Amino acid sequence: xxxxxxxxxxxxxxxxxxHLFECQKCKQTLGIKKFLxxxxxxxxxxxxxKYWSAYLLRCTKVNAIFELxxxxxxxxxxxxxxxxxxxxxxxxEFSAFQLKENExxxxxxxxxRQNLKREKEExxxxxxxxxxxxxxQILDLKISESKTVYMVWEDVVFGKNKISFKHKTxxxxxxxxxxxxxxxxxxxxxxxxxxxxxxxxxxxxxxxVLKEQSPGWDKIQDTVVLVEERVxxxxxxxxSGSNKNLVQLPSVENLTNEEIxxxxxxxxxxxxxxxxxxxxxxxxxKIVPIIEQRDTVKxxxxxxxxxxxxxFYIVWENCNDxxxxxxFRAGNEEIDKxxxxxxxxxxxxxxxQKRIVFxxxxxxxxxxxxxxxxxxxxxxxxxxxxxQGIKKLxx
Numbered sequence: 001x002x003x004x005x006x007x008x009x010x011x012x013x014x015x016x017x018x019h020l021f022e023c024q025k026c027k028q029t030l031g032i033k034k035f036l037x038x039x040x041x042x043x044x045x046x047x048x049x050k051y052w053s054a055y056l057l058r059c060t061k062v063n064a065i066f067e068l069x070x071x072x073x074x075x076x077x078x079x080x081x082x083x084x085x086x087x088x089x090x091x092x093e094f095s096a097f098q099l100k101e102n103e104x105x106x107x108x109x110x111x112x113r114q115n116l117k118r119e120k121e122e123x124x125x126x127x128x129x130x131x132x133x134x135x136x137q138i139l140d141l142k143i144s145e146s147k148t149v150y151m152v153w154e155d156v157v158f159g160k161n162k163i164s165f166k167h168k169t170x171x172x173x174x175x176x177x178x179x180x181x182x183x184x185x186x187x188x189x190x191x192x193x194x195x196x197x198x199x200x201x202x203x204x205x206x207x208x209v210l211k212e213q214s215p216g217w218d219k220i221q222d223t224v225v226l227v228e229e230r231v232x233x234x235x236x237x238x239x240s241g242s243n244k245n246l247v248q249l250p251s252v253e254n255l256t257n258e259e260i261x262x263x264x265x266x267x268x269x270x271x272x273x274x275x276x277x278x279x280x281x282x283x284x285x286k287i288v289p290i291i292e293q294r295d296t297v298k299x300x301x302x303x304x305x306x307x308x309x310x311x312f313y314i315v316w317e318n319c320n321d322x323x324x325x326x327x328f329r330a331g332n333e334e335i336d337k338x339x340x341x342x343x344x345x346x347x348x349x350x351x352x353q354k355r356i357v358f359x360x361x362x363x364x365x366x367x368x369x370x371x372x373x374x375x376x377x378x379x380x381x382x383x384x385x386x387x388q389g390i391k392k393l394x395x
Contacts, residue, residue, distance in 0.1 A: 023035070023038060023039075023042075023043075025043065026042070139210075142205040142210060143203065143205075143210070143213060145205060145206075146203045146204055146205040146210060146213075147170065147203075147204050147205075148201065148202070148203060148204075149167060149170050149172070149201075149202045149203075149204050150199050150200065150201055150202075150216075151165060151167055151199070151200045151202065151216065152199060152200065153200075155167055155200075156200070156220065157185065158180050158181065158182055158184040158185050159174070159180065159182055160180070160181060160182060161176060161177065161178050161179070161180055162174045162175065162176050162177060162180060163175050163177055163180060163220065165202075165209075170204060170207070171207050172202075172204055172207055172208075172209060173207050173208055173209075175209060175211070175217070177221075177224075180224070184224070198219065199216075200215075200216030200219055200220065201214065201215045201216045202214040202216045202217065257278065257281055257286065257287045258278070260286070260287045260289055260302075261274065261278055261287065261302070271319060271321050272321075272383065273317055273321065273325065273380065273386070274302065274317060274319065276387065276390065277302070277304040277306075277315055277317055277390070278304065280304070280306050280390065280394070281304045281305060281306065282305045282306060282307040282312070284307070285305045285335075287302050287303070287304060287305075288302065288303035288339065288343065289301075289302055290302065290303060290343055290346055290347065291347065292318060292346055292347075292354075293347070293349060299318055299319060299320055299323075300318070300319045301316060301317060301318045301319065301346065302316075302317055302319075303315070303316055303339060303342065303343070304317060305335070305339075306390070306393050306394065308393055308394055308395060309395070311329055311330060311331055311332065312329065312330045312331075312332065312335045313327055313328070313329050313330075313375065313393045314327070314328040314329070314330065314335075314338060314339060314342060315327050315328075315390075316328070316342065316346070321380055322380075323355065323380075324355065324358075324359075324377055324378060324379050324380065325377065325378040325379075325380070325386070326355070326358050326374065326376075326377050327374075327375045327376045327377065327378070327393070328342060328372060328373050328374055328375055329373055329375040330373060338372075338373055341371075341372060342372060345372060357369070358374055358377045359377060376389065378390075
């Protein structure tokens, strides 16, 4: 008697995690128990030795059609023979087949993913090209509709983080620019016009400056940077020793050095650096108190004098520990001149960002430092290094 069991078909038909089997003769689909009863009752199959149960359960793992014939019926030896020589080889063959199929499927999926990625990248590139094309068309249209406007430095107005324009015939919207301050308007005559006296050319579309197409805007940006460097690096106190515009402090001639510090620090606690420098200050000279103006903020500073074997060192120290320490040197005969020049420099309201120049190494900064006889600058981030740097001055 011949019975075919299509396991691939059966394995796809699962109800409550239970395999169903279809009788190839009468096409009935049944669960394993009812299927065995059906074989015995309807088709007179012998299922008493459980051979069918074991065999059919193993067959559910194999994707193939098995023919069950009379010769495989019998005892345990025949069952084991069928399992070892027919079922297991088929299982291994099917596993190898599945592995190859999985590899093939994974390869196809990888190719598909690569194709999708390539298509996505091509779409993005195409979108970028299209966007650039549209942007160029818009820009070309703006340029064709724009006006060429010429201005001089008097037409440029500096505000807080912005630059405005006051053209005679055209209304032009301001341009935002971080770092711009109103005080730069004071520099137009002395610096902008003096050193960079050129016409500024702008392309204006509907009151908006096309910055990338305007040489004047490039000139403003470059000039602001250059002027900031020049302001930081040039002394603006060549006034024959005049004290014009300087902050005048009360006389300290009748005060001791300790009283000078107490007077100008007041109830605030003395910083470590102030105390150290005061202890090393020359007993033959007065500590010089000085008002240091930073934008709208006024801070108290002192000029300490430290005497070495061959010269004097003047130490500029602020009461605010966040400020660095700047040291200048002078011979015995020029100490008063160096102190006077340094005092004038510190108090001059027209010189912005006075301290930063001493950290710079550009040509203009070096010239300024040489003129002021700058020797060294120290930071406050390491007390031991600071003390060592100050004590070296005594040698």
